[in-house]
Amino acid sequence: MTERSFTVIENQWITLKDGTRLAARIWMPAGAEADPVPAVFEFLPYRKRDGTSARDESTYPVFAAAGIAGVRVDIRGSGESDGVIDGEYTELELANACELIAWIAAQPWSNGSVGMMGISWGGFNSLQVAALRPPALKAVISIASTTDRYNDDIHYKNGCHLSAQLSWAATMLAYQSRPPDPEIVGSHWMEMWMERLENEPFFMEEWLSHQRRDAFWQHGSISEDFPAVEIPTLVIAGWADGYRNTPLLAVEGLGEKSRALIGPWVHKYPHFAWPKPRADFHGEAIAFWNRWLRGEKNGIENLPQVRAYILDGPKPAPRRDTDPGFWISKREWNRPEMQCFYVEQFGTLVEGLPIPHAPAHEVYLRSPLDTGTTAGEWFTLKPDAELAGDQRIDDAGSLTFETLPLADDQSFLGRPELTVTLRCDAELANLCARIVDVHPDGSATRVSFGVINLAHCDGNAEPKALAPGESIGIRLVLDACGYRFGKGHRIRLSLSTAYWPTVLPPPVDPGLTVDIASLGLAMPKLGEHNVFEMRQPDNPDPLPAYIQHAPAETGRDVTRDLSGNRTDYHILEDTGLFEHPDTGLATRQRREELWSIRPDDPLSMTGVSTWTCDMRRKGWSVRTISTSRISCTARDWLISASVLAYDGEKQVFEKTFGKVIPRDLM
Structure with a gap:
């Protein structure tokens, strides 16, 4: 395809119906008024003039050269836009987004079809706006986002x-x-x-005023009504980021209209993310936009429903520039077959199901409250100490069970599940579970983790205090992972009652009595798949130099x-x-x-x-x-x-x- 020249409109005022002026930066393909083009819209509070300028300048010129206009708008009260921000993903914000989409579609240079794109905030509101069905919005690319604002964002996690x-x-x-x-x-x-x-x-005041999953969090959570999103979506995330669950949840909820891509990355766009390998985001996005905003028959809709990078035993390190692994695809995503483990009488994690009606084998666990210092950041921006470190430090304050050295490689893709019976002598307690890859030299890589406030065992909308001393059975779904445990490695399950500073502690620290005879771990098998080579970006260093x-x-x-x-x-x-x-x-x-x-x-x-x-x-x-x-x-x-x-x-x-x-x- 011949590249088109383009111009950059450094600031375009867009006046909303209420008189508020919002500031936009637009990358405009040459000749668009004579030959109208589709547009990609991004709506953020992060300041187009300085905050996101580098990443914008790595992508929108490439789109414009392909004949796709880029419209990057600051939310009210941000950058050069009028007014004051009123919160996160508010009704006003989403209504403004719908109004902006209509404005874009009505411009003489527009062919009437708009796509919406973004990472993090922009990935969130892209999905939320899609659920409102503005007529001109035809497709969405959502990166590092969520379908559930309560359980899969930076606020709360299982209470x-x-x-x-x-x-x-x-x-x-x-x-x-x-x-x-x-x-x-x-x-x-x-x-x-x-x-x-x-x-x-x-x-913080508003967020902390809603400690349950109430209407405040239901607003903007597309998991409340997946069918409301009727347009094609490409949902992307990285295993090194806190938003790793969303791509699989999206394809499960949205079905055939959605595609998932999961790489080894931190909270960045795939064409400049770490750890490597990266992905040709530009090429794929342009094909996606051309298919759904231009009607070009390019076959992008035939992509497998899930493509994921399977990590192959990366070692914990001060910095991880590249993670070993391989790309796989699954034509359709179905609930994976689970490989089950239980703890036998000597404390070894072995394959199989817990023995029914086995005599209880209770162990008391009370982790030091500073257990968790190697957890890294919840969402990560760099592949350094923001990533989870060597888990041996945190495992010292945890109850751990592990397999014997594996006789063969074992690969998994999906969300592990833990079931266990326990009791507590107080009304509140937290539990954290971690899946750890123990390397032959003893170093330990965190593969997945999950946390739960036990008062939320029966749901996040109506939690209830524990009955002190009463046994309860819980099921904890951990975060998604794509991982191969190599031959000679061991799979470790680590349980702790603290995970600080990632999780703030409850007001009491009673510890838990865990019945390890009841403990079951289910790991999602990789199953049938194809191995493929992901196209790498043409430009290995796309960010501009300032x-x-x-x-x-x-x-x-x-x-x-x-x-x-x-x-x-x-x-x-x-x-x-x-x-x-x-x-x-x-x-x-x-x-x-x-x-x-x-x-x-x-x-x-x-x-x-x-x-x-x-x-x-x-x-x-x-x-x-x-x-x-x-x-x-x-x-x-x-x-x-x-x-x-x-x-x-x-x-x-x-x-x-x-x-x-x-x-x-x-």
Whole structure:
């Protein structure tokens, strides 16, 4: 195909029906008004001018050269768009998206067909907007997203409170506190900035006010009504990311109209993600858009329903640039056959089902509350210490069972399941289960994990306190995995009552009595499949180079104060100061986060996340410093935040938030 020339419209104002102006950046193929083209729309709060400019510039020019317009719009209150953001995936946001799709379809350069695309927030709202069925929306590519906002996002997981909830609230507070670019909005940039600072919400308050899976979380969860999504979807994720469940859940719920692609990746687009190997996202996306937005008969609809990279025993390491493995495809995705394991009398994990009516074999488990420090981030942006590390550290505080060295390779694809009978002497407790690959040298790679707040055993909508001392049977579905355990390796099941700082502890720490005679582990067999070679990106380094004024910095460390009986988990992420060569705008974001706990006191838990954001251009500079905190009592969550803003060296704004929110069986 001959590449078309294109132009970049740096800022296009789109006025909504309520008078709000939203800012768009558009990549326009040459001659589109004479020969109308389809368009791909992305709707985010991450700032097109600086926040996502590099990744946008890695993809939309390629689309435009293929005759597909790219329309990247900032959500209200973000970047140069008017107004103030009102939350995450709100009715207003989704209504605005539908209005924007209609605007795009009505333009003289548009052929009337629109696709929607995005990663994370943009992947979420792409699926949610599809469920609203705007007439011009014909197809969606959703990357690192979810079908269930309660159980498969950064907030809660089977009723457990994820620390990522504070981390993300802190991130959004920092993102939304930044001003628009005066070069685009003009002299009233300060007025717009003050409006945002005065009125932006602290998202944590709303999220923590909904600790059950209620109507708040049902909104935007397409799992509530899969048939509402009637258009083709391509759903993509990476095994190294927290959103690894979504592609398989999507094909199970959406059926034939959906395709799943799962690679070894962190939370990034597949054409520049780590660990490698990557995938030719551009080529596949263009074929997908041409089929569903142009009607081109290119056969993309005949792709297998599931394509996945099967990890072949990667070792835990400080950095994983490439993960060993192989690509497989499945023409149709059906519930996999399960390979079952149980624990025999000497504690070995062996194939088979637990013996019916076997005498109970009870073991008491109470993990140190700092068990979990090698879990890595819930969602990962780099293939370094953000990935789960060597599990031997966490396994020391866990109850573990493992097979003998395997006589042959064993491969799995899908979601493992754990069943077990246990009891607790309190009304609340958490359980974490991990599947671990034990290498011949003893190093241990986490393959999958799952957590559950036992008060949520019968569902997340109406949890109920445990009856102290009463035995209960639970079924815990762990996160999806695609993994081959090599010959000579061992499969380990690790159970713990803590997984900090990933999961914040309940207010009591009673431990659990586990009946290991009842324990069953079901692993999803890979089953019938085809092995294929995934096409790699034509450009191995697609991200544009910006001008560096200060280098990036990253750090992650754990400090155990043996005298003070306290564990600190410290995170440093500094993007460095980089200047866009065309706009002259230089930006930097620095995040410092500290989680602390005493291993024997759940009420000692604290978390604090501080962001410093700089924007500058010759003769102009601004800075915001935002700090978000969480602590607890036996009855309440205590949250607070503050925002400081500077115009040059002068402080121009200060605001604090604070809230006490009762704990709800959590």
